[in-house]
Amino acid sequence: MRLILIDHEAAFVTRVRQVARRAGLVEPVDEVADLSALARLAERNPQLTLVGMVSTTMAVRGAIKEFVQRCPQVPLIAVGGNDPERMRAALGEGARAYVRRGDVGEELPNALDVVRDGGVFVPPVVAMRPGGEPLMTVAGPVPAGFFREDAGKQLTPRQREILSMIRSGRNNQEIADTLDLTVGTVKIHITAIFKALGVRNRTQAMVAADWLDLPILAQRVPTEA
Template sequence: MRLILIDHEAAFVTRVRQLARRAGVIDPVDEVADLADLAQVAKANPKALIVGMVSTTMAVRGAIKEFVQRCPNVPLIAVGGNDPDRMRAALGEGARAYIRRSDVGDELLSALEVVRDGGVFVPPVVAMRPGGEPLMTVAGPVPAGFFREDAGKQLTPRQREILSMIRAGRNNQEISEALDLTVGTVKIHITAIFKALGVRNRTQAMVAADWLDLPVVEAVVTSA
């Protein structure tokens, strides 16, 4: 496996090199200036197992998506902070993993194993909504196939409504008020959604919805 870094911080690059060397799973670890350069390396080495690792601060919006379309066989690991919105944006554009700079020592090797096996790695992310209310729960490493590819067909119209609201970051109380349902009924629907998607929590449901590109459904007040 060949790891190629796109990052602006020399100390972080050195840290990644040390982790890779200690694990003995990557050789060599190189650097390039941007995703365009990474695409050129991939083109020049079509038979190599290359994994790209790019800081989200060095990838403008749309750059990851463009790279994935250009080099679909080169998985990208996005690196950023403990930011679920940035994580979802990177994964939504096609990155195969998201790891946090502050936890690279704990997350890098797991991410490499997951993407090598064709999966999507989501770190344990705990985020807070502006009002101080928990939005995300701990997701942990996600193995290949962590959601069903046909999940969109499994959902009822009501479940698609609720999933679109989960994707928008609404909590159970907000969903219940918008749809004129009890919180208990909302929880029952969410349990069914998780089962249909094959996920364990809201973080994974959001990522699955992004990957499946389910259309946003306008909430309407109807009976359950």
């Protein structure tokens, strides 16, 4: 497996090479100028097992999606800051992993391992909780940062509806009011959803919902009596 980097900072490239070498998961790391160059490399060398790694600052909107459509066999790792919206945008366009630039030493080996096994890596992004809501976690065999792509088949219609509401940014009280449930019942459903997806928090659940292409539900406008 060869890692192909698209980044503008020499020091970061050196850091990635060191991390990849210590992890022992890839052959020597190479560089290309942009995603178009990576696509040409992949098309000229179909026998190579490539993984792309691109800084989100060097990929304009839509570029990742275009690359994934052109080279679906080449998994792409997006690199950026601790920014949930940028992470969701990159993964929504088809990147197979998102690694935070400042935590590349800890996250890249896990991302490479998950991507190699056909999974999607989502970092444990901090400070993502809605106001005052406790962070829910579940214990299980699924490693942090990975969600199963077949998880949508395991969800009940009610759980898919709640996951769509999570994707839309609704909190537990809003979900409960909309579905005429108690907040406690909503939390039970969310715990089951997290376990089915193999995710650890709402941000990762949103990414999973994006990947599963669940609908984004509009806020209901109350009707007058």
